[in-house]
Amino acid sequence: MSSQAHDLQGGAGWRAWLLSASPVSRRQARLGRSYIAWLSFQSNHLAMLGLGIVLALILVAILAPLIAPYHPNAQILTDRLQYFSWAHPFGTDELGRDIFSRIIYGSRLTLYIVILVAIIAAPLGLLVGTSAGYLGGWVDKVLMRITDIFLAFPKLVLALALVSALGPGIENAIIAIAITSWPPYARIARAETLTIRNSDFISAVRLQGAGRMRIIWSHIMPLCTSSLIVRVTLDMAGIILIAAGLGFLGLGAQPPLPEWGAMISAGRRVLLDQWWVATVPGIAIFVVSLGFNLLGDGLRDVLDPKSGGQG
Amino acid sequence: MSGETGRAMIEVDKLNVIFGLGADRVHAVRDVSFRVPEGTTFGLVGESGSGKSTVLRALSGLNPDWSGRVAVAGQAQKPRRDKAFYKLAQMVFQDPYGSLHPRHTVDRILMEPLAIHRLEDPERRIERVLGEVGLGPDFRFRYPHQLSGGQRQRVAIARALILEPRILLLDEPTSALDVSVQAEVLNLLQRLKQERGLTFVLVSHNLSVVAHMCDDLAVMNHGVVVEELAVAQLKRREPQHPYTRQLMVASLGYDRAAVDRFEDFAREG
Amino acid sequence: MSDKPLLAIEDLHVSFPTRKGVVEAVRGISFSLGREKLGIVGESGSGKSMTGRSILRLVSRPGIVTAKRMEFDGIDLQRASAAQMRRIRGQRISMVMQDPKFSLNPVMRVGEQIAEAYRTHEKVAPAEAKRRSLEMLKAVRIRDPERVYRAYPHEVSGGMGQRIMIAMMLIPDPDLLIADEPTSALDVTVQLQVLAILDDLVTQRGMGLIFISHDLNLVASFCDRVVIMYAGRVMEICDAKNLDAAQHPYTRGLLNCLPRIDSDGRDLAVLRRDPAWMEHGL
Numbered sequence: 001m002s003s004q005a006h007d008l009q010g011g012a013g014w015r016a017w018l019l020s021a022s023p024v025s026r027r028q029a030r031l032g033r034s035y036i037a038w039l040s041f042q043s044n045h046l047a048m049l050g051l052g053i054v055l056a057l058i059l060v061a062i063l064a065p066l067i068a069p070y071h072p073n074a075q076i077l078t079d080r081l082q083y084f085s086w087a088h089p090f091g092t093d094e095l096g097r098d099i100f101s102r103i104i105y106g107s108r109l110t111l112y113i114v115i116l117v118a119i120i121a122a123p124l125g126l127l128v129g130t131s132a133g134y135l136g137g138w139v140d141k142v143l144m145r146i147t148d149i150f151l152a153f154p155k156l157v158l159a160l161a162l163v164s165a166l167g168p169g170i171e172n173a174i175i176a177i178a179i180t181s182w183p184p185y186a187r188i189a190r191a192e193t194l195t196i197r198n199s200d201f202i203s204a205v206r207l208q209g210a211g212r213m214r215i216i217w218s219h220i221m222p223l224c225t226s227s228l229i230v231r232v233t234l235d236m237a238g239i240i241l242i243a244a245g246l247g248f249l250g251l252g253a254q255p256p257l258p259e260w261g262a263m264i265s266a267g268r269r270v271l272l273d274q275w276w277v278a279t280v281p282g283i284a285i286f287v288v289s290l291g292f293n294l295l296g297d298g299l300r301d302v303l304d305p306k307s308g309g310q311g
Numbered sequence: 312m313s314g315e316t317g318r319a320m321i322e323v324d325k326l327n328v329i330f331g332l333g334a335d336r337v338h339a340v341r342d343v344s345f346r347v348p349e350g351t352t353f354g355l356v357g358e359s360g361s362g363k364s365t366v367l368r369a370l371s372g373l374n375p376d377w378s379g380r381v382a383v384a385g386q387a388q389k390p391r392r393d394k395a396f397y398k399l400a401q402m403v404f405q406d407p408y409g410s411l412h413p414r415h416t417v418d419r420i421l422m423e424p425l426a427i428h429r430l431e432d433p434e435r436r437i438e439r440v441l442g443e444v445g446l447g448p449d450f451r452f453r454y455p456h457q458l459s460g461g462q463r464q465r466v467a468i469a470r471a472l473i474l475e476p477r478i479l480l481l482d483e484p485t486s487a488l489d490v491s492v493q494a495e496v497l498n499l500l501q502r503l504k505q506e507r508g509l510t511f512v513l514v515s516h517n518l519s520v521v522a523h524m525c526d527d528l529a530v531m532n533h534g535v536v537v538e539e540l541a542v543a544q545l546k547r548r549e550p551q552h553p554y555t556r557q558l559m560v561a562s563l564g565y566d567r568a569a570v571d572r573f574e575d576f577a578r579e580g
Numbered sequence: 581m582s583d584k585p586l587l588a589i590e591d592l593h594v595s596f597p598t599r600k601g602v603v604e605a606v607r608g609i610s611f612s613l614g615r616e617k618l619g620i621v622g623e624s625g626s627g628k629s630m631t632g633r634s635i636l637r638l639v640s641r642p643g644i645v646t647a648k649r650m651e652f653d654g655i656d657l658q659r660a661s662a663a664q665m666r667r668i669r670g671q672r673i674s675m676v677m678q679d680p681k682f683s684l685n686p687v688m689r690v691g692e693q694i695a696e697a698y699r700t701h702e703k704v705a706p707a708e709a710k711r712r713s714l715e716m717l718k719a720v721r722i723r724d725p726e727r728v729y730r731a732y733p734h735e736v737s738g739g740m741g742q743r744i745m746i747a748m749m750l751i752p753d754p755d756l757l758i759a760d761e762p763t764s765a766l767d768v769t770v771q772l773q774v775l776a777i778l779d780d781l782v783t784q785r786g787m788g789l790i791f792i793s794h795d796l797n798l799v800a801s802f803c804d805r806v807v808i809m810y811a812g813r814v815m816e817i818c819d820a821k822n823l824d825a826a827q828h829p830y831t832r833g834l835l836n837c838l839p840r841i842d843s844d845g846r847d848l849a850v851l852r853r854d855p856a857w858m859e860h861g862l
Contacts, residue, residue: 021453021457022449022450022452022453023452023453024448024451024452025452026416026418026419026452028452029416029418029452029453029454033454199409200404200405200406200409200410201409201410201411201412201413203373203402203404203410204402204404204410204467204470205412205423205427206372206373207371207372207373207397207401207402208397208401208423208424208427208428208470208474209394209396209397209398209424209427209428210423210427214427218423219412222414223412223413223414358767358768358769358770359738359767460624489623489624489794490623490794490796490834490837490838491623491833491834491837491850491851492623493837493839494837494838494839494848494849494850494851495850497839497848498847498848498850501847502847516767516768517839518841519838519839519840519841519843520839522839522840522841522842522843523839523840523843523845523848524839545841546841546842546843548841548842557769558768558769559841561768561769561771561772562768562841563801563841564797564798564800564801564802565772565775565776565779565798565801565802566772566801567776567779569772570772570773570775570776571776573769573772573773
């Protein structure tokens with residue numbers, strides 16, 4: 001059926017190798033599958049824009065010392081609250097620090113928060129959800145009631161309570177955000193597991209004598225991850241906003257860290273006269289959130305089997 | 312039943328399956344008994360809701376909620392089975408689109424049972440079993456979505472065979488396939504049975520398929536076996552029970568006059 | 581009947597442009613239909629369902645349907661306006677699909693759905709629509725029409741659901757019914773009972789029926805004529821009675837690979853596909 005597919009492309013041998021209908025090794029099969037997913041992702045321009053923004057964020061974070069013209073905390077009190085200029089592309093703040101450099105360094109904090117939250121919350125939610133869904137019975141009841149308790153509080157309020165208990169600071173903010181964001185992932189993973197658990201291919205591995213942990217780990221989890229990746233990517237924007245919110249309230253990153261939310265908070269005192277001090281970090285938050293949302297939408301089209309991707 | 316002298320590979324005695332409690336209680340299988348001699352094929356025939364698949368699921372160990380006696384290869388079975396049982400009996404499912412993990416390659420699907428039972432030399436076993444079901448090495452690293460329905464069912468048969476079981480439980484293995492593909496799969500199953508001396512239990516709604524494949528069969532309706540007969544009797548068109556006769560007439564094709572004589576066989580007993 | 585067919589189709593093509601090039605589901609088929617039962621048989625991918633759908637212009641985007649001629653009772657189906665098509669659909673040509681559960685609205689009582697189907701085509705009072713609906717339910721041999729009228733789709737069995745669909749499709753008294761695997765999800769006996777209802781309605785009302793199925797045996801015993809399709813082409817059109825004497829190797833192959841109750845237990849014949857069938861149809 002798809003055997004002619006690669007002939008049409010002509011030329012490049014690696015391309016034909018990737019699209020081969022009968023791969024000869026595990027690696028070729030896996031790479032071929034990813035390549036097809038990439039092809040369909042590529043055709044979505046907005047998703048590509050989102051990917052571009054996220055890649056740019058990562059690049060800027062890595063190369064921050066090379067890009068930023070000043071140290072993020074270098075104060076030149078004589079140059080306070082300056083408007084955009086060649087020396088200070090985004091102006092300076094109330095302590096005479098270069099906003100452009102602070103935004104650049106701030107990307108590191110944003111990425112740090114986002115990645116840490118994702119690698120704490122997503123696996124936790126996945127584990128809780130798939131176990132509850134597959135094992136059922138009292139395990140399901142206990143795990144899901146715990147999940148419900150966490151879901152009963154608004155995210156930001158719960159995070160606020162946790163941070164005020166743990167004490168302000170960026171690590172505590174990350175822990176607080178991670179603890180408040182896993183319950184929806186557990187819910188999604190459980191719902192997904194319930195639809196999978198009675199399917200014939202799970203019955204088939206049961207009849208081969210596979211244990212519960214093996215079934216959850218290597219048969220159910222891989223099917224839940226794609227919708228979870230999509231959800232986590234879409235949630236990134238929210239995580240950034242909560243982190244910024246905590247920073248704004250003074251409970252997240254502490255001065256002089258160039259966290260974008262804290263920068264807005266500092267800039268709001270001069271908002272009417274020097275609007276850019278608060279607005280520039282606001283735009284940065286907006287652009288990065290948008291990037292993650294676009295990327296998430298694109299990934300959903302590719303990964304989520306329910307919305308007609310490559311099943 | 313048909314005077315087979317072989318020893319019984321499967322014995323089922325007074326099997327009962329009840330689902331749900333209170334008002335939702337459904338007595339899905341009532342006092343079903345049969346025995347399958349080694350090396351023969353036993354057919355379970357019935358319409359939807361007759362309980363034929365439920366019997367198979369109880370037999371396979373998928374559904375532990377049953378009572379009665381089930382013995383396989385002379386061993387009485389408990390509702391929960393051990394690993395050794397799964398090396399003895401394997402199952403092939405009806406829907407070739409739902410029975411293969413969508414994110415696993417054929418290779419991974421076949422590797423899984425070998426890994427669970429820690430069998431040696433997986434490479435050779437996979438290559439051999441793929442050859443046996445008529446799929447070349449080309450298919451080894453494909454994903455299910457790159458296969459046709461018939462090819463998927465061959466993979467499912469290969470997965471069942473790779474543990475070298477002595478019994479295959481077949482749940483409508485060809486009802487989702489085109490007739491030309493059905494013929495290929497049925498031929499394959501017959502050949503494997505001869506080569507390996509397998510014992511089959513075949514669940515089907517299709518009397519022609521059962522007549523082609525089986526030695527004996529039981530006809531089920533509303534959870535009860537209404538008649539057990541040898542296939543020769545069916546081929547001579549001499550079933551005793553009116554329900555079996557009606558199924559037989561229906562499977563011969565459309566006949567306006569015959570439809571008017573159809574009865575509604577309500578629950579018995 | 582022979583000089584003025586109800587439906588005439590000439591050189592019908594259905595194609596789908598995809599990233600990998602154009603996929604042709606139907607490649608130039610022609611047939612005509614009188615007031616008779618015509619079976620279209622083929623395996624999956626033969627284009628039989630697309631043929632049925634293209635008659636009602638129900639092929640969804642991006643599918644492209646072209647034909648030299650597609651005429652229903654003097655109306656050119658290709659040129660008919662959207663409004664004309666809406667009148668034809670349901671009122672003059674009806675379609676019954678395989679799974680009734682997907683075609684019925686799950687939150688509306690079945691009786692109301694039938695009555696509504698009637699009232700969209702005929703301006704009648706609700707009471708009259710209800711009376712007609714009950715009559716129709718009786719016509720498809722539902723024993724307790726009053727109870728079924730009040731039932732929701734999930735409360736009825738598959739066979740009952742399919743009878744309800746047929747009642748709904750037949751209430752506007754169409755001239756042509758297209759049934760796409762209408763009974764393949766049902767038990768054999770129920771399947772035959774539903775077919776008997778269709779059979780009687782075709783005979784009594786002088787309807788035309790296109791019966792699309794994969795089951796050669798069933799079609800041969802039920803229909804008057806059979807169109808055999810393979811890979812989007814018509815291999816053979818023959819009288820159902822003479823199907824056993826069919827000439828085309830594909831038809832013969834299909835017949836031979838069916839297991840039979842009185843088979844001798846030897847291997848079934850396997851269908852050898854000839855690539856030439858892809859190129860030449862009737």
